Amino acid sequence: xxxxxxxxxxxxxxxxxxxxxxxxxxxxxxxxxxxxxxxxxxxxxxxxxxxxxxxxxxxxxxxxxxxxxxxxxxxxxxxxxxxxxxxxxxxxxxxxxxxxxxxxxxxxxxxxxxxxxxxxxxxxxxxxxxxxxxxxxxxxxxxxxxxxxxxxxxxxxxxxxxxxxxxxxxxxxxxxxxxxxxxxxxxxxxxxxxxxxxxxxxxxxxxxxxxxxxxxxxxxxxxxxxxxxxxxxxx
Ligand code: ADP
Ligand code: MG
Numbered sequence: 001x002x003x004x005x006x007x008x009x010x011x012x013x014x015x016x017x018x019x020x021x022x023x024x025x026x027x028x029x030x031x032x033x034x035x036x037x038x039x040x041x042x043x044x045x046x047x048x049x050x051x052x053x054x055x056x057x058x059x060x061x062x063x064x065x066x067x068x069x070x071x072x073x074x075x076x077x078x079x080x081x082x083x084x085x086x087x088x089x090x091x092x093x094x095x096x097x098x099x100x101x102x103x104x105x106x107x108x109x110x111x112x113x114x115x116x117x118x119x120x121x122x123x124x125x126x127x128x129x130x131x132x133x134x135x136x137x138x139x140x141x142x143x144x145x146x147x148x149x150x151x152x153x154x155x156x157x158x159x160x161x162x163x164x165x166x167x168x169x170x171x172x173x174x175x176x177x178x179x180x181x182x183x184x185x186x187x188x189x190x191x192x193x194x195x196x197x198x199x200x201x202x203x204x205x206x207x208x209x210x211x212x213x214x215x216x217x218x219x220x221x222x223x224x225x226x227x228x229x230x231x232x233x234x235x
Contacts, residue, residue: 003113004134005165007139009146016040016117018201021049024113029225034111034112035114036080037059039117041060041097041119042123048205122156131162140170166189166191167187170195173197193227194223198220
């Protein structure tokens with residue numbers, strides 16, 4: 001099966017980090033060894049989702065050559081580790097993303113699944129992970145602007161030599177005017193799953209606990225477990 005997935009979007013704030021954390025945690029709960037990596041170098045925030053305070057080594061230190069991947073790898077719970085990024089603007093200014101290639105190569109050998117939480121937009125550090133991953137999972141809300149921007153991420157993935165696994169639609173509502181399948185079809189990709197709008201998603205971030213642990217019986221948690229099962233079922 002595919003090992004390294006980039007979780008990407010054109011537009012920001014659509015649920016990439018939420019998807020990285022919860023898909024990763026659901027797979028870890030199913031016994032897979034998982035690494036989640038914050039490659040959103042400019043707007044890093046994955047650490048907070050899992051109650052890590054990256055006051056010591058981060059991915060920025062690895063990329064600048066000051067630390068090993070091990071130094072910046074933190075255990076979260078059974079079977080899952082996180083590689084957080086630094087959050088200061090100075091660290092961002094001092095970092096070149098090129099070293100990501102080696103980081104990914106190292107993690108690939110040690111985990112069943114590696115999820116790269118990619119920044120939004122079209123800059124260099126966004127495009128690089130799209131080509132490094134075995135497959136890209138596009139994340140979008142059903143909102144037309146977000147779907148439109150997904151098209152760009154799709155094109156960028158092709159240009160970077162990567163391949164798109166499909167689309168995860170987040171924050172879906174029961175009474176949408178366009179079918180979820182139709183959105184994927186318009187993007188000429190596969191609908192991998194839909195994650196319903198769920199108020200506990202935001203609460204779980206404040207709690208620093210993945211949603212699948214914080215509210216395991218909620219609709220979004222169930223949808224993330226389903227997505228994890230579908231992904232792992234391809235083994
Ligand atoms: P991104 O990483 O793409 O910027 P986030 O994962 O940080 O997006 O999510 C953006 C916001 O949307 C957060 O406040 C998050 O709690 C909220 N959110 C994500 N998924 C859902 C959902 N299924 N239901 C409700 N809110 C959600
Ligand atoms: Mg994010």
